[in-house]
Amino acid sequence: MKAIAYQKFGNTDVLQTVEEPKPVIRANEVLVKVKAVSINPMDWKIRKGEMKLMSGSTFPRHTGVDFAGVIEDTGAAVTNFKKGDEIFGVVKNNMKDGALAEYVAVPVTNVWKKPANISFAQAASIPIVGAAAVTALEKMGNINAKSHILVNGATGGFGMFLLQLLKQKKANVTAVASTKAVDLAKKWGADTVVDYTTENVLALQKNYDIIIDLSGKLGYTNARQIMKPKSLFLNPTPRPIEIPTSLFKNLFTGKKHLVMLSQASSKNMEVLLNAVSKGLQIEVSKVFPFTQSMEAYQYAERGGVIGKVAIEIN
Structure with a gap:
């Protein structure tokens, strides 16, 4: 599968498109075919080495924390999701893992059902x-x-x-x-x-x-x-x-x-999904294709973005 990775800390020019094996899931995990990933300031703070005390300094590293997609496979212990379900979620470890790839494996506790009335890009913009x-x-x-x-x-x-x-x-x-x-x-x-x-x-x-x-x-x-x-x-x-x-x-x-420190959880996702059902608006001001991931980060890092920026993966 294709993924975005980097081999050293730095600016957007360290981002590379690489070929990697499709993830193998454990009993409590789901394999997700990623449709969209949203960009957060955390992504480039980690990539630039500003958070290395928490993220560590091992390479290669991946980027993108929250995502939306379709479940491709479920682990043996997963009972509340099935293949074909549209979901959104976060990677297992915000500091070490990345979702900007064709597939991602995450614990089932890290994903939630995507509301039918919003796009994958909008859903990927919710968690963080x-x-x-x-x-x-x-x-x-x-x-x-x-x-x-x-x-x-x-x-x-x-x-x-x-x-x-x-x-x-x-x-x-x-x-x-x-x-x-x-x-x-x-x-x-x-x-x-x-x-x-x-x-x-x-x-x-x-x-x-x-x-x-x-x-x-x-x-x-x-x-x-x-x-x-x-x-x-x-x-x-x-x-x-x-x-x-x-x-x-x-x-x-x-x-x-x-x-203030925060983390995506089922409790706060319940609040957000309830708000979305009542009309909360999610503005994705710009969407980039996967092939322009570097340009997407360059755009987001200039600042002044209204709402969110997302990357879509076909």
């Missing part, structure tokens, strides 16, 4: 950023119409899910986005949209109960300027040093800095 959005919602606690929430970098994949989930909670949401994404941010549920190309959210003299920095460009130090005395800063893209230091600093301030 969708799980992060559900986790963020849980970390925010009891929010309602009186909760003033700022979402910085609001119209990427993570923001797309989060804005729509926040709308269901009736929270008062301010989204920071680019000019081209203003209308979508409003459509997804933002009450107010700050166009960062013409306005600085720090200069608007408005304070928030919760700030979540999806772009990683605002930072807790800056965010403190527009946080209420008792408020929460959610950080889903922490630097390693921020994980222990945030715990210490939180002892001395009402402006809490919470590092």
Whole structure:
């Protein structure tokens, strides 16, 4: 089978199309004929070696974490799926495995039935950023119409899910986005949209109960300027040093800095599938063919993507 792999850390030019044996499944696994893979920032952070403490440094390595496809075969212990089922899921180990190939073998606990009313590219876009959005919602606690929430970098994949989930909670949401994404941010549920190309959210003299920095460009130090005395800063893209230091600093301030880590699970997929059934929109702004996988990553890594970018495999 064809797969995308790389033999050293680096930029997109290290990605290669290679021939590999089709995976052999274990009793609790399913073999999936991959139809689509979505791109996440995690992919290139791992590929560039930024996460080698967690991912290790062995090669060859593969890329792509979440995918959608059709079950080709099931292990002896699998009873809830059969050949031909359309599913979406995540690879076994986010840091070491990759789904950007013609076939992938994963534990049956890592896949879920694909809703019939969405495409493979849309389904492949759900797990990583969708799980992060559900986790963020849980970390925010009891929010309602009186909760003033700022979402910085609001119209990427993570923001797309989060804005729509926040709308269901009736929270008062301010989204920071680019000019081209203003209308979508409003459509997804933002009450107010700050166009960062013409306005600085720090200069608007408005304070928030919760700030979540999806772009990683605002930072807790800056965010403190527009946080209420008792408020929460959610950080889903922490630097390693921020994980222990945030715990210490939180002892001395009402402006809490919470590092957020998430993982796709059946619990948060149930929340997302329920939301999709109620009309949650999944915007895949650009789809590349498998033969242009390198170009797909180049496009995604330039930033400013609305919704998700996906790669389709015929």
